[in-house]
Amino acid sequence: MNPYIQYMYSYPHKTAYRPLTGICFQDYASVLAGKGHGLYLHIPFCQSKCGYCNLFSVTGLCQEAVDRYLDTVEWQSRQYQEVLDSVHTEFSELVIGGGTPLVLTERQLERMFAVLEKHFRFGGKRGLVVETAPNQTTKEKLELLRQSGVSRISMGIQSFNDRELLALGRQHNARKAREALELIKAFDFPCVNVDFIYGIPGQTKESLLESLKEVLRFEPEEIFLYPLYVKHGARMEREGIVLEPEAAFAQYQAAGRFLHGEGFCQDSMRRFVRRDTGRAFSECGFGTSIGLGCGGRSYLGKLHFCSPYAITRTECLAQLKAYEDTKDFMKITHGILLSEEEQKRRYVIRHLLIRPGIEVERYQKLFGRDLLEDFPLVREWLEQGFAAVCEEAEQKDSKPRKYVALTESGMGLSDYLGPQLISPEVTKSMQEWEVLHGQAHDSIPRQSEKL
Ligand code: SF4
Numbered sequence: 001m002n003p004y005i006q007y008m009y010s011y012p013h014k015t016a017y018r019p020l021t022g023i024c025f026q027d028y029a030s031v032l033a034g035k036g037h038g039l040y041l042h043i044p045f046c047q048s049k050c051g052y053c054n055l056f057s058v059t060g061l062c063q064e065a066v067d068r069y070l071d072t073v074e075w076q077s078r079q080y081q082e083v084l085d086s087v088h089t090e091f092s093e094l095v096i097g098g099g100t101p102l103v104l105t106e107r108q109l110e111r112m113f114a115v116l117e118k119h120f121r122f123g124g125k126r127g128l129v130v131e132t133a134p135n136q137t138t139k140e141k142l143e144l145l146r147q148s149g150v151s152r153i154s155m156g157i158q159s160f161n162d163r164e165l166l167a168l169g170r171q172h173n174a175r176k177a178r179e180a181l182e183l184i185k186a187f188d189f190p191c192v193n194v195d196f197i198y199g200i201p202g203q204t205k206e207s208l209l210e211s212l213k214e215v216l217r218f219e220p221e222e223i224f225l226y227p228l229y230v231k232h233g234a235r236m237e238r239e240g241i242v243l244e245p246e247a248a249f250a251q252y253q254a255a256g257r258f259l260h261g262e263g264f265c266q267d268s269m270r271r272f273v274r275r276d277t278g279r280a281f282s283e284c285g286f287g288t289s290i291g292l293g294c295g296g297r298s299y300l301g302k303l304h305f306c307s308p309y310a311i312t313r314t315e316c317l318a319q320l321k322a323y324e325d326t327k328d329f330m331k332i333t334h335g336i337l338l339s340e341e342e343q344k345r346r347y348v349i350r351h352l353l354i355r356p357g358i359e360v361e362r363y364q365k366l367f368g369r370d371l372l373e374d375f376p377l378v379r380e381w382l383e384q385g386f387a388a389v390c391e392e393a394e395q396k397d398s399k400p401r402k403y404v405a406l407t408e409s410g411m412g413l414s415d416y417l418g419p420q421l422i423s424p425e426v427t428k429s430m431q432e433w434e435v436l437h438g439q440a441h442d443s444i445p446r447q448s449e450k451l
Contacts, residue, residue: 008418038289051169056295199248305335357405386410
Protein backbone atom coordinates (compact mmCIF):
# COMPACT_ATOMS: atom_id res chain seq x y z
CA MET A 1 0.00 0.00 0.00
CA ASN A 2 1.25 3.46 -0.85
CA PRO A 3 0.51 5.78 2.10
CA TYR A 4 1.46 8.82 0.02
CA ILE A 5 -1.56 9.64 -2.13
CA GLN A 6 -2.22 13.33 -1.54
CA TYR A 7 -1.49 16.08 0.98
CA MET A 8 -4.88 17.38 2.13
CA TYR A 9 -3.83 20.80 3.41
CA SER A 10 -7.05 22.29 2.18
CA TYR A 11 -10.29 21.03 0.70
CA PRO A 12 -11.36 21.18 -2.05
CA HIS A 13 -8.15 21.30 -4.07
CA LYS A 14 -7.73 24.29 -6.42
CA THR A 15 -8.09 22.00 -9.45
CA ALA A 16 -11.77 21.62 -8.48
CA TYR A 17 -12.30 25.39 -8.85
CA ARG A 18 -14.02 26.72 -11.94
CA PRO A 19 -14.93 30.10 -13.48
CA LEU A 20 -17.63 31.92 -11.48
CA THR A 21 -20.04 34.60 -12.59
CA GLY A 22 -22.27 37.07 -10.77
CA ILE A 23 -20.39 36.88 -7.45
CA CYS A 24 -19.18 39.96 -5.57
CA PHE A 25 -16.78 40.14 -2.65
CA GLN A 26 -19.27 42.44 -0.88
CA ASP A 27 -21.93 39.71 -0.87
CA TYR A 28 -19.76 37.70 1.53
CA ALA A 29 -18.68 40.60 3.76
CA SER A 30 -20.88 39.42 6.63
CA VAL A 31 -18.70 36.34 7.24
CA LEU A 32 -15.78 38.73 7.76
CA ALA A 33 -17.51 40.78 10.45
CA GLY A 34 -15.66 41.28 13.73
CA LYS A 35 -12.58 39.51 15.04
CA GLY A 36 -10.59 36.36 14.46
CA HIS A 37 -9.95 36.22 10.71
CA GLY A 38 -6.79 35.38 8.81
CA LEU A 39 -4.99 37.42 6.18
CA TYR A 40 -2.56 35.77 3.75
CA LEU A 41 -0.26 37.52 1.31
CA HIS A 42 1.29 35.45 -1.45
CA ILE A 43 4.68 36.52 -2.77
CA PRO A 44 5.11 34.41 -5.90
CA PHE A 45 8.84 34.87 -6.50
CA CYS A 46 11.76 32.54 -5.91
CA GLN A 47 15.50 32.60 -6.56
CA SER A 48 15.17 29.39 -8.59
CA LYS A 49 12.68 26.57 -8.94
CA CYS A 50 13.27 23.58 -6.68
CA GLY A 51 13.29 20.23 -8.45
CA TYR A 52 10.09 18.91 -6.84
CA CYS A 53 7.98 22.08 -6.65
CA ASN A 54 5.04 23.28 -8.70
CA LEU A 55 3.78 25.92 -6.28
CA PHE A 56 2.69 29.23 -7.75
CA SER A 57 6.06 30.98 -8.03
CA VAL A 58 8.28 32.34 -10.77
CA THR A 59 12.00 33.00 -10.96
CA GLY A 60 14.22 35.53 -12.62
CA LEU A 61 11.93 38.59 -12.48
CA CYS A 62 13.49 42.04 -12.18
CA GLN A 63 12.91 44.52 -9.33
CA GLU A 64 10.52 46.55 -11.49
CA ALA A 65 8.31 43.47 -11.94
CA VAL A 66 8.21 42.94 -8.18
CA ASP A 67 7.38 46.63 -7.68
CA ARG A 68 4.51 46.31 -10.14
CA TYR A 69 3.25 43.32 -8.21
CA LEU A 70 3.32 45.32 -4.96
CA ASP A 71 1.45 48.15 -6.72
CA THR A 72 -1.33 45.67 -7.49
CA VAL A 73 -1.32 44.25 -3.97
CA GLU A 74 -1.81 47.82 -2.74
CA TRP A 75 -4.68 48.39 -5.16
CA GLN A 76 -6.34 45.12 -4.14
CA SER A 77 -5.87 45.98 -0.44
CA ARG A 78 -7.46 49.41 -0.92
CA GLN A 79 -10.52 47.88 -2.56
CA TYR A 80 -10.88 45.22 0.13
CA GLN A 81 -10.47 47.81 2.88
CA GLU A 82 -13.63 49.64 1.87
CA VAL A 83 -15.70 46.50 2.40
CA LEU A 84 -13.86 45.30 5.50
CA ASP A 85 -14.18 48.65 7.28
CA SER A 86 -17.94 48.50 6.85
CA VAL A 87 -18.11 45.21 8.83
CA HIS A 88 -15.30 46.09 11.30
CA THR A 89 -13.07 43.19 10.29
CA GLU A 90 -10.17 42.57 12.64
CA PHE A 91 -7.52 40.03 11.67
CA SER A 92 -5.91 37.85 14.29
CA GLU A 93 -3.25 36.42 12.00
CA LEU A 94 -1.18 37.60 9.06
CA VAL A 95 0.81 35.07 7.05
CA ILE A 96 3.25 36.08 4.34
CA GLY A 97 4.16 33.08 2.23
CA GLY A 98 5.17 32.14 -1.23
CA GLY A 99 7.33 31.59 -3.11
CA THR A 100 10.06 33.14 -1.03
CA PRO A 101 8.88 36.43 0.52
CA LEU A 102 12.40 37.44 1.52
CA VAL A 103 13.55 37.64 -2.11
CA LEU A 104 12.05 41.11 -1.85
CA THR A 105 14.57 43.84 -1.15
CA GLU A 106 14.47 45.60 2.22
CA ARG A 107 12.77 48.56 0.58
CA GLN A 108 10.12 46.29 -0.92
CA LEU A 109 9.61 44.48 2.37
CA GLU A 110 9.15 47.79 4.18
CA ARG A 111 6.61 48.85 1.59
CA MET A 112 4.80 45.52 1.85
CA PHE A 113 4.42 45.85 5.64
CA ALA A 114 3.36 49.49 5.29
CA VAL A 115 0.60 48.55 2.82
CA LEU A 116 -0.72 45.80 5.08
CA GLU A 117 -0.69 48.01 8.18
CA LYS A 118 -2.39 50.85 6.35
CA HIS A 119 -5.27 48.93 4.85
CA PHE A 120 -6.09 46.23 7.40
CA ARG A 121 -6.98 46.24 11.06
CA PHE A 122 -5.27 43.74 13.35
CA GLY A 123 -6.02 42.57 16.86
CA GLY A 124 -3.54 43.40 19.61
CA LYS A 125 -2.13 39.90 19.91
CA ARG A 126 -2.00 39.09 16.22
CA GLY A 127 0.24 36.33 14.93
CA LEU A 128 2.58 37.35 12.13
CA VAL A 129 4.18 34.54 10.18
CA VAL A 130 6.81 34.92 7.47
CA GLU A 131 8.37 32.19 5.36
CA THR A 132 12.02 32.40 4.42
CA ALA A 133 14.81 30.39 2.82
CA PRO A 134 18.49 30.18 3.89
CA ASN A 135 19.91 32.21 0.98
CA GLN A 136 17.48 35.09 1.57
CA THR A 137 17.94 35.26 5.34
CA THR A 138 20.11 38.28 6.09
CA LYS A 139 20.70 40.24 9.29
CA GLU A 140 19.12 43.36 7.79
CA LYS A 141 15.95 41.56 6.69
CA LEU A 142 15.59 39.77 10.01
CA GLU A 143 15.94 43.11 11.80
CA LEU A 144 13.10 44.40 9.67
CA LEU A 145 10.96 41.35 10.43
CA ARG A 146 11.57 41.71 14.15
CA GLN A 147 10.64 45.40 14.05
CA SER A 148 7.49 44.55 12.12
CA GLY A 149 6.36 42.21 14.88
CA VAL A 150 6.94 38.83 13.24
CA SER A 151 6.00 36.18 15.78
CA ARG A 152 6.83 33.07 13.80
CA ILE A 153 9.49 32.58 11.18
CA SER A 154 9.40 29.50 9.02
CA MET A 155 12.40 28.30 7.03
CA GLY A 156 12.69 25.49 4.49
CA ILE A 157 15.98 23.71 5.25
CA GLN A 158 14.94 20.29 3.90
CA SER A 159 18.25 18.59 4.78
CA PHE A 160 21.72 19.27 6.17
CA ASN A 161 23.21 16.88 3.67
CA ASP A 162 24.61 18.66 0.59
CA ARG A 163 24.07 15.67 -1.70
CA GLU A 164 20.40 15.54 -0.71
CA LEU A 165 20.02 19.30 -1.19
CA LEU A 166 21.54 18.96 -4.63
CA ALA A 167 19.14 16.13 -5.51
CA LEU A 168 16.25 18.40 -4.48
CA GLY A 169 17.60 21.25 -6.58
CA ARG A 170 17.72 23.62 -3.63
CA GLN A 171 19.96 26.65 -4.06
CA HIS A 172 21.38 26.64 -0.56
CA ASN A 173 23.86 24.26 1.02
CA ALA A 174 24.14 23.01 4.59
CA ARG A 175 26.62 25.73 5.57
CA LYS A 176 24.23 28.44 4.42
CA ALA A 177 21.36 26.83 6.34
CA ARG A 178 23.47 26.77 9.53
CA GLU A 179 24.40 30.44 9.09
CA ALA A 180 20.76 31.40 8.54
CA LEU A 181 19.69 29.50 11.64
CA GLU A 182 22.43 31.17 13.73
CA LEU A 183 21.14 34.55 12.57
CA ILE A 184 17.50 33.70 13.25
CA LYS A 185 18.39 32.43 16.70
CA ALA A 186 20.18 35.66 17.51
CA PHE A 187 16.95 37.58 16.87
CA ASP A 188 15.00 35.47 19.34
CA PHE A 189 11.70 35.16 17.45
CA PRO A 190 8.88 33.78 19.65
CA CYS A 191 8.52 30.77 17.34
CA VAL A 192 10.96 29.30 14.84
CA ASN A 193 9.71 26.63 12.49
CA VAL A 194 11.92 24.57 10.19
CA ASP A 195 10.89 22.28 7.34
CA PHE A 196 12.59 19.02 6.36
CA ILE A 197 11.91 16.52 3.60
CA TYR A 198 12.18 12.74 3.72
CA GLY A 199 12.12 10.25 0.88
CA ILE A 200 14.86 12.17 -1.01
CA PRO A 201 16.79 10.04 -3.52
CA GLY A 202 19.88 8.72 -1.72
CA GLN A 203 18.56 9.67 1.72
CA THR A 204 18.68 7.07 4.49
CA LYS A 205 17.09 6.88 7.94
CA GLU A 206 20.51 7.68 9.35
CA SER A 207 21.09 10.75 7.19
CA LEU A 208 17.59 12.05 8.02
CA LEU A 209 18.26 11.62 11.74
CA GLU A 210 21.62 13.35 11.33
CA SER A 211 19.80 16.36 9.83
CA LEU A 212 17.28 16.40 12.68
CA LYS A 213 19.98 16.05 15.33
CA GLU A 214 21.77 18.98 13.82
CA VAL A 215 18.73 21.24 13.78
CA LEU A 216 17.98 20.53 17.45
CA ARG A 217 21.18 22.45 18.30
CA PHE A 218 19.25 25.56 17.23
CA GLU A 219 16.25 24.73 19.47
CA PRO A 220 13.39 25.34 17.00
CA GLU A 221 9.90 25.35 18.49
CA GLU A 222 8.41 23.45 15.56
CA ILE A 223 9.68 20.97 12.98
CA PHE A 224 7.67 20.05 9.90
CA LEU A 225 8.52 16.81 8.10
CA TYR A 226 7.27 16.55 4.52
CA PRO A 227 7.38 13.46 2.32
CA LEU A 228 8.95 14.25 -1.04
CA TYR A 229 6.07 14.77 -3.41
CA VAL A 230 7.42 15.31 -6.89
CA LYS A 231 4.79 17.57 -8.38
CA HIS A 232 3.40 17.61 -11.86
CA GLY A 233 5.53 19.78 -14.14
CA ALA A 234 8.50 19.78 -11.75
CA ARG A 235 12.02 19.04 -12.98
CA MET A 236 12.28 15.82 -10.95
CA GLU A 237 9.10 14.52 -12.59
CA ARG A 238 10.72 14.91 -16.00
CA GLU A 239 13.70 12.97 -14.66
CA GLY A 240 11.35 10.15 -13.63
CA ILE A 241 12.03 10.50 -9.90
CA VAL A 242 9.24 9.23 -7.67
CA LEU A 243 8.88 8.77 -3.95
CA GLU A 244 9.69 5.26 -2.76
CA PRO A 245 6.85 4.73 -0.31
CA GLU A 246 8.35 1.97 1.83
CA ALA A 247 11.67 3.69 2.39
CA ALA A 248 9.91 7.00 3.01
CA PHE A 249 7.51 5.49 5.53
CA ALA A 250 10.38 3.85 7.43
CA GLN A 251 12.15 7.23 7.54
CA TYR A 252 8.98 8.93 8.78
CA GLN A 253 8.61 6.40 11.59
CA ALA A 254 12.27 6.67 12.61
CA ALA A 255 12.08 10.49 12.61
CA GLY A 256 8.85 10.44 14.64
CA ARG A 257 10.37 8.16 17.29
CA PHE A 258 13.45 10.34 17.45
CA LEU A 259 11.53 13.60 17.84
CA HIS A 260 9.18 12.14 20.47
CA GLY A 261 12.29 11.09 22.41
CA GLU A 262 13.66 14.62 22.10
CA GLY A 263 10.61 16.22 23.72
CA PHE A 264 8.40 16.93 20.71
CA CYS A 265 4.74 16.05 20.45
CA GLN A 266 3.01 15.44 17.14
CA ASP A 267 0.04 17.51 16.00
CA SER A 268 -0.29 16.05 12.53
CA MET A 269 1.59 13.80 10.14
CA ARG A 270 3.86 16.76 9.40
CA ARG A 271 3.96 18.96 12.47
CA PHE A 272 6.11 18.30 15.55
CA VAL A 273 5.98 20.85 18.35
CA ARG A 274 8.37 21.13 21.29
CA ARG A 275 6.43 20.07 24.36
CA ASP A 276 7.89 22.78 26.59
CA THR A 277 6.35 25.53 24.44
CA GLY A 278 3.03 24.74 26.19
CA ARG A 279 0.99 26.03 23.27
CA ALA A 280 -2.76 25.71 23.79
CA PHE A 281 -5.00 24.67 20.92
CA SER A 282 -8.25 26.27 19.96
CA GLU A 283 -11.20 25.34 17.79
CA CYS A 284 -10.32 26.70 14.33
CA GLY A 285 -13.80 26.38 12.85
CA PHE A 286 -13.82 27.03 9.15
CA GLY A 287 -10.89 29.41 9.12
CA THR A 288 -12.27 32.48 7.38
CA SER A 289 -9.39 34.15 5.60
CA ILE A 290 -8.55 36.49 2.78
CA GLY A 291 -5.79 35.83 0.29
CA LEU A 292 -3.99 38.80 -1.21
CA GLY A 293 -1.79 38.66 -4.26
CA CYS A 294 -1.77 36.28 -7.17
CA GLY A 295 -2.14 32.66 -6.08
CA GLY A 296 -3.42 33.59 -2.60
CA ARG A 297 -6.63 31.78 -1.70
CA SER A 298 -9.63 33.26 0.11
CA TYR A 299 -12.06 31.28 2.24
CA LEU A 300 -15.26 33.23 2.88
CA GLY A 301 -17.73 30.76 4.33
CA LYS A 302 -18.96 28.58 1.51
CA LEU A 303 -17.12 30.67 -1.11
CA HIS A 304 -13.50 29.77 -1.85
CA PHE A 305 -11.65 31.65 -4.57
CA CYS A 306 -8.30 32.47 -6.10
CA SER A 307 -6.69 32.89 -9.50
CA PRO A 308 -6.83 29.77 -11.74
CA TYR A 309 -4.40 27.01 -10.79
CA ALA A 310 -1.18 27.44 -12.74
CA ILE A 311 1.86 25.19 -12.86
CA THR A 312 4.17 26.04 -15.75
CA ARG A 313 6.20 29.23 -15.88
CA THR A 314 4.19 30.41 -18.89
CA GLU A 315 0.89 29.84 -17.07
CA CYS A 316 2.18 31.53 -13.91
CA LEU A 317 3.40 34.57 -15.86
CA ALA A 318 0.02 34.80 -17.63
CA GLN A 319 -1.74 34.73 -14.25
CA LEU A 320 0.57 37.41 -12.90
CA LYS A 321 -0.20 39.60 -15.89
CA ALA A 322 -3.95 39.03 -15.45
CA TYR A 323 -3.60 39.92 -11.75
CA GLU A 324 -1.77 43.14 -12.53
CA ASP A 325 -4.38 44.03 -15.14
CA THR A 326 -7.28 43.54 -12.71
CA LYS A 327 -9.24 46.74 -12.18
CA ASP A 328 -12.06 45.41 -10.06
CA PHE A 329 -11.12 43.03 -7.25
CA MET A 330 -14.73 42.98 -6.04
CA LYS A 331 -15.67 40.69 -8.92
CA ILE A 332 -14.97 37.06 -8.03
CA THR A 333 -14.29 35.15 -11.23
CA HIS A 334 -12.74 31.83 -10.23
CA GLY A 335 -13.45 29.51 -7.33
CA ILE A 336 -16.04 27.21 -5.85
CA LEU A 337 -19.25 27.46 -3.84
CA LEU A 338 -19.43 24.66 -1.34
CA SER A 339 -22.67 22.80 -0.73
CA GLU A 340 -23.55 21.85 2.87
CA GLU A 341 -22.26 18.35 2.12
CA GLU A 342 -18.88 19.74 0.95
CA GLN A 343 -18.67 22.04 3.96
CA LYS A 344 -19.03 19.03 6.23
CA ARG A 345 -16.28 17.22 4.35
CA ARG A 346 -14.05 20.25 4.63
CA TYR A 347 -14.72 20.48 8.35
CA VAL A 348 -13.90 16.82 8.91
CA ILE A 349 -10.74 16.94 6.78
CA ARG A 350 -9.49 20.11 8.45
CA HIS A 351 -10.00 18.75 11.93
CA LEU A 352 -9.40 15.02 11.72
CA LEU A 353 -5.89 15.29 10.30
CA ILE A 354 -4.73 17.71 13.00
CA ARG A 355 -4.81 17.25 16.77
CA PRO A 356 -6.92 17.46 18.84
CA GLY A 357 -9.26 16.12 16.12
CA ILE A 358 -12.98 16.62 15.49
CA GLU A 359 -14.94 17.81 18.49
CA VAL A 360 -18.00 15.57 18.40
CA GLU A 361 -20.53 17.98 20.00
CA ARG A 362 -19.29 20.90 17.94
CA TYR A 363 -19.94 18.97 14.74
CA GLN A 364 -23.47 18.15 15.95
CA LYS A 365 -24.07 21.80 16.81
CA LEU A 366 -22.80 23.12 13.48
CA PHE A 367 -24.54 20.65 11.19
CA GLY A 368 -27.37 19.27 13.34
CA ARG A 369 -26.21 15.77 12.56
CA ASP A 370 -24.23 12.98 14.14
CA LEU A 371 -20.63 12.82 12.89
CA LEU A 372 -20.46 9.04 12.58
CA GLU A 373 -23.81 8.80 10.84
CA ASP A 374 -22.62 11.34 8.28
CA PHE A 375 -19.21 9.69 7.91
CA PRO A 376 -19.41 5.89 8.18
CA LEU A 377 -15.82 5.86 6.91
CA VAL A 378 -14.70 7.53 10.15
CA ARG A 379 -16.59 4.84 12.09
CA GLU A 380 -14.65 2.21 10.12
CA TRP A 381 -11.39 3.92 11.01
CA LEU A 382 -12.39 3.86 14.67
CA GLU A 383 -13.00 0.12 14.39
CA GLN A 384 -9.73 -0.43 12.55
CA GLY A 385 -7.71 1.51 15.11
CA PHE A 386 -6.75 4.40 12.79
CA ALA A 387 -8.88 6.78 14.86
CA ALA A 388 -9.97 6.86 18.49
CA VAL A 389 -12.35 8.79 20.72
CA CYS A 390 -10.47 10.79 23.33
CA GLU A 391 -11.06 13.59 25.80
CA GLU A 392 -9.09 16.83 25.78
CA ALA A 393 -9.37 20.08 27.69
CA GLU A 394 -8.81 23.28 25.72
CA GLN A 395 -7.21 24.96 28.73
CA LYS A 396 -5.68 23.34 31.82
CA ASP A 397 -8.68 24.07 34.02
CA SER A 398 -11.49 23.80 31.43
CA LYS A 399 -13.91 20.88 31.09
CA PRO A 400 -12.65 18.07 28.83
CA ARG A 401 -14.44 17.62 25.51
CA LYS A 402 -14.88 14.55 23.36
CA TYR A 403 -12.87 14.35 20.14
CA VAL A 404 -12.43 11.86 17.34
CA ALA A 405 -8.73 11.95 16.49
CA LEU A 406 -6.32 9.88 14.45
CA THR A 407 -4.22 7.44 16.42
CA GLU A 408 -0.47 7.31 15.90
CA SER A 409 -0.85 4.71 13.15
CA GLY A 410 -3.72 6.64 11.55
CA MET A 411 -1.71 9.85 11.60
CA GLY A 412 1.12 8.22 9.65
CA LEU A 413 -1.49 7.34 7.01
CA SER A 414 -3.00 10.84 6.79
CA ASP A 415 -2.14 11.18 3.10
CA TYR A 416 -3.95 7.90 2.43
CA LEU A 417 -6.97 8.34 4.70
CA GLY A 418 -7.63 12.04 4.02
CA PRO A 419 -8.09 11.70 0.25
CA GLN A 420 -10.82 9.10 0.84
CA LEU A 421 -12.95 11.89 2.29
CA ILE A 422 -13.00 13.71 -1.05
CA SER A 423 -16.51 13.68 -2.52
CA PRO A 424 -17.22 12.00 -5.88
CA GLU A 425 -18.14 15.43 -7.34
CA VAL A 426 -14.85 17.03 -6.33
CA THR A 427 -12.93 13.95 -7.49
CA LYS A 428 -14.62 14.28 -10.88
CA SER A 429 -13.72 17.97 -11.18
CA MET A 430 -10.11 17.26 -10.22
CA GLN A 431 -9.89 14.44 -12.74
CA GLU A 432 -11.35 16.64 -15.48
CA TRP A 433 -8.68 19.23 -14.70
CA GLU A 434 -5.97 16.58 -14.81
CA VAL A 435 -7.13 15.30 -18.20
CA LEU A 436 -7.29 18.83 -19.56
CA HIS A 437 -3.80 19.63 -18.31
CA GLY A 438 -2.20 16.32 -19.28
CA GLN A 439 -1.51 15.23 -15.74
CA ALA A 440 -0.79 11.61 -16.45
CA HIS A 441 -0.18 10.16 -13.01
CA ASP A 442 -3.01 8.79 -10.93
CA SER A 443 -2.84 11.14 -7.97
CA ILE A 444 -6.50 11.06 -7.05
CA PRO A 445 -7.79 8.10 -5.07
CA ARG A 446 -10.91 6.43 -6.38
CA GLN A 447 -13.92 6.38 -4.09
CA SER A 448 -13.97 2.60 -4.08
CA GLU A 449 -10.47 2.47 -2.70
CA LYS A 450 -10.59 0.99 0.80
CA LEU A 451 -8.04 -0.02 3.34
S1 SF4 B 1 9.83 24.86 -2.83
FE1 SF4 B 1 9.61 26.94 -2.07
S2 SF4 B 1 11.61 27.89 -2.54
FE2 SF4 B 1 11.46 26.05 -3.83
S3 SF4 B 1 10.58 26.78 -5.75
FE3 SF4 B 1 8.88 26.06 -4.49
S4 SF4 B 1 8.14 27.91 -3.47
FE4 SF4 B 1 10.20 28.37 -4.24
